[in-house]
Amino acid sequence: MRIFPLITAAIVSVALFFLVFQRDKLLSFATGDTKGDAPATAEQTAAALPPSQANGEGAERRVSVLVQHSTAQLVDNAILARGRTEAARQVEVKSETAGLVVSEPLRRGAYVSAGQPLCVLDMGTRAAQLKEAQARLMEATSRLPEAQARLVEAKAKLAEAEINGRAATQLSQSGYASDTRVAATTAAVETAHAGVSSAEAGVTGATSGIRSAEASVEAAEHEIARLTLLAPFHGLLETDTAELGALLQPGSSCATVIQLDPIKLVGFLAETDVDKVSVGALAKARLASGREVLGRVTFVSRSADPLTRTFRIEVTVTNEGLTIRDGQTAELTIATTGKPAHLLPASALTLDDAGQLGIRAAGADGRATFMPVSLQRDTVDGVWVDGLPETVDVIVVGQEFVVDGVALDVTSRDTAIGAGQ
Structure with a gap:
C-alpha cells in the first residue's frame, strides 16, 4: 500500500481548509500580524454601533439615511404633439x-386685397342683353297705369249698375216697373262685376310683367358682374392668374388665394390626451427653423381619424409679416390644467420588488415606507412626480439600502448642508 499519496492528500486538504475557512488568520500569520486574533475592546464595539445602541437605548439596528422634506406645488402640465402649419383659408377662385x-x-406671390379684381372676362353680347331687359321693363311699367285706369272705369260701371238695379227693384215692388226691367238691371250688375274682375286681372298681369322684366334686368346685371372675378379675402396669390386671352369656361380656375395671417397650427392627439385639451388653452409651437410662437387652441375635433385614431386640433397664431409659411413642421406644446406635484432629485426614484416606480419615505414612526409615484415631467432641476401626500420626507441618500419597516436614523438635507457650512 502506498502511504505517500494519502499523506499528500491530507496535507492538501488541510491547506485548502486554511485557505478557504481561515484565510484571515493565515494571512495574519504569514505577515506576522497577530492583532487580528485579539478580541475587540468595548470602546471599539461601541464605536461601531449607532448612537442609540451604543448608549444602550435599544437593541434595534437603525440605518442612517438623508431625507428631503418636500411640499407639493401646483404645476402646469403640457402635452406634446407633432404637427404642421396650415393657411387659415385657401380658395381656388x-x-x-x-x-x-x-x-x-x-x-x-402678389398680395391682394379683398374685392380686388383677379380676372376680367370679355363683355360680349351681355351689354345688349341688359339693354333689352331694361326696355322690356320700361314697356311693362308703361302698361300698369292703363290697366289701373280700366279697373277704375270697371268699378264705376259696377256702381252705376248696382244703383239702377236697386231703383228697378223698388219700382217693381210699387208696380211702376216690369219684371223685364228688373232682370235687365240685374244682368247689367253681373256684367259690371265681370268687368271689374277683368280689370283687376289686367292690373295683376301688368304687375307680373314688371316683376318679370325686373328679374331679367337683374339676371343680365348679375351675368355682367360674373365677368370680373374678385379676391374673396386679403391674402397671397399661390398661382398666377389666368393669362390674357385665355378662354375660361364655367368651373375654370382663375387663381388660388391663401390667407396666412392669422395662420393655423394643426396637430393630432392620441385618445388618452384629447380630453385634457380644451378650446382656448394656451399653446406654444417650435418651428423647424427654431422659431417659437404662441397662440390658443381654437378647435378640438370630436371625430377621430379612421386610420390613425387620433384627433385633430388647431391652434391660431398671428403671422404679421407673413414670415410663417404654409406646410412648415411644428412641435406643439399645449398647456393643460395644473395639478399638485413634487420636485425631487431623479436619484431619489427607486423600484419596489414588483418593478413599480416610487420613492422611499421616512414615516412619522421613523421607519421606511415605499410610495408609488407617477412621473410628470423631467427638468434640469429634477423630476416632477405626483401620487404623494401634500408633504412628505423623501429619502434621497440610502433609499437603496432599506426596505419597508426598517428603522431609520434620519438626517435632514437642510441640517446636513448647515453642518457642512
Whole structure:
C-alpha cells in the first residue's frame, strides 16, 4: 500500500481548509500580524454601533439615511404633439361663366386685397342683353297705369249698375216697373262685376310683367358682374392668374388665394390626451427653423381619424409679416390644467420588488415606507412626480439600502448642508 499519496492528500486538504475557512488568520500569520486574533475592546464595539445602541437605548439596528422634506406645488402640465402649419383659408377662385380673359395677369406671390379684381372676362353680347331687359321693363311699367285706369272705369260701371238695379227693384215692388226691367238691371250688375274682375286681372298681369322684366334686368346685371372675378379675402396669390386671352369656361380656375395671417397650427392627439385639451388653452409651437410662437387652441375635433385614431386640433397664431409659411413642421406644446406635484432629485426614484416606480419615505414612526409615484415631467432641476401626500420626507441618500419597516436614523438635507457650512 502506498502511504505517500494519502499523506499528500491530507496535507492538501488541510491547506485548502486554511485557505478557504481561515484565510484571515493565515494571512495574519504569514505577515506576522497577530492583532487580528485579539478580541475587540468595548470602546471599539461601541464605536461601531449607532448612537442609540451604543448608549444602550435599544437593541434595534437603525440605518442612517438623508431625507428631503418636500411640499407639493401646483404645476402646469403640457402635452406634446407633432404637427404642421396650415393657411387659415385657401380658395381656388373659379369662373361662373364663359368668356375670354381681357385683363393682364397677376403673378404668384402678389398680395391682394379683398374685392380686388383677379380676372376680367370679355363683355360680349351681355351689354345688349341688359339693354333689352331694361326696355322690356320700361314697356311693362308703361302698361300698369292703363290697366289701373280700366279697373277704375270697371268699378264705376259696377256702381252705376248696382244703383239702377236697386231703383228697378223698388219700382217693381210699387208696380211702376216690369219684371223685364228688373232682370235687365240685374244682368247689367253681373256684367259690371265681370268687368271689374277683368280689370283687376289686367292690373295683376301688368304687375307680373314688371316683376318679370325686373328679374331679367337683374339676371343680365348679375351675368355682367360674373365677368370680373374678385379676391374673396386679403391674402397671397399661390398661382398666377389666368393669362390674357385665355378662354375660361364655367368651373375654370382663375387663381388660388391663401390667407396666412392669422395662420393655423394643426396637430393630432392620441385618445388618452384629447380630453385634457380644451378650446382656448394656451399653446406654444417650435418651428423647424427654431422659431417659437404662441397662440390658443381654437378647435378640438370630436371625430377621430379612421386610420390613425387620433384627433385633430388647431391652434391660431398671428403671422404679421407673413414670415410663417404654409406646410412648415411644428412641435406643439399645449398647456393643460395644473395639478399638485413634487420636485425631487431623479436619484431619489427607486423600484419596489414588483418593478413599480416610487420613492422611499421616512414615516412619522421613523421607519421606511415605499410610495408609488407617477412621473410628470423631467427638468434640469429634477423630476416632477405626483401620487404623494401634500408633504412628505423623501429619502434621497440610502433609499437603496432599506426596505419597508426598517428603522431609520434620519438626517435632514437642510441640517446636513448647515453642518457642512
